[in-house]
Amino acid sequence: MIKLKTLFKNANIVTPNILKHGNVIVENEFITDIVDNNILLDADEVIDCQGNYLCPGFVDIHNHGTVMGSFYTSNADEMEKASIFMAKHGTTAVLPTSLSSSYEDIMSFLKTIVNLKGKNKGSKILGAHIESNYFNPKFVGAQNPEFIYSPKEKEYMSFYDTGVVKRVDASPEIDGVLDMARNLSKRGVTMSIAHSGADYQDVLRAIDAGFTHITHIFNAISFLSNCYFYPKIGASEAALLQDEITVEAICDGKHIPPELIRLMHKVKGPEKIHAITDAIMAGAPGGHNKLWGCDILVEDGVGMLPDKSAFYGSVTTNDVELRVLVNKANLSLCEAVKMLTLTPAKVIGEKNIGAIAPGYYADINILDKDLNVIYTMINGKKFEI
Ligand SMILES: [Zn+2]
Known part of the structure; x- marks a missing residue:
């Protein structure tokens, strides 16, 4: 050649x-x-x-979709359009993410990735992220409560058997989740604590069972609660405290205060915290948008329910997050770039993406001042x- x-x-x-x-x-x-x-x-x-x-191209390991097309789809053309949209914003690798939904829908999403991986235009598709059905019903956030239940081995193993599942999110305090974590983590799947009401002891048990990550920390997950006089930490603080856990945060400047990003970066160090978009419709314009039959109001750079009672995922892109990390969270450019490249790549076990170094894939962005x-x-x- x-x-x-x-x-x-x-x-x-x-x-x-x-x-x-x-x-x-x-x-x-x-x-x-x-x-x-x-x-x-x-x-x-x-x-x-x-x-x-x-700098290295951005790596987004939690993304549901964009204004040009969804990642959570069984339509290969649509998934490719989403990849192209992300690449326009400097994302060179992406891990498409599912939502709580029927077994059939999740299977057809996985099969779409099996067929498209390695062939599509735009961001490289690294595999699949199952933001699953196995969550604490009190912390489901924007996930559909109709599909929240305890894990069934036959179901999650058939997802795994498609060969593309890199990451599964679940609540460790739900029956059957620790067994699933033992089962999947030894097969190389990154297990992430998500949509959970876990307390400190639950998090220690989760670590013991093979969990190594926490999903959108401080969003739709337990954190410090003041039970009358006695404060009690939640999954968020427990994940910050335990070195075994890596942390992801939505760094659009809206879901988490930039000062908290800076504080978490100080606690975890640059190898153990990274940014995700968790986009449901990256790049969506302001005003009312329709997605999966729901109305989403986009205002001030964030998606929310029409009555403004809760966020409904992000509309951000990785390039916007880079500027938030540098200009609002006051991190150095190296620290901010690492949170969008090398660290997320390592969280899902990718070995030669996310750095400018010999032997790494030539996934490269040039940025102006x-x-x-x-x-x-x-x-x-x-x-x-
Ligand atoms: Zn998500």
């Missing part, structure tokens, strides 16, 4: 472990080297970054639509 060499020169490279000035070399779909600016190299294509930032995405490469090819 002929090697096609691309040289990105004069870049401020966010690896994301460090920020350094230099050139990045891509051969076919992989990054092969990072060298100093003054080294002269031949290449088939030279891209002058003009001192702009060059205001952190807008001005160029995206996926698997060594320029993304353009």
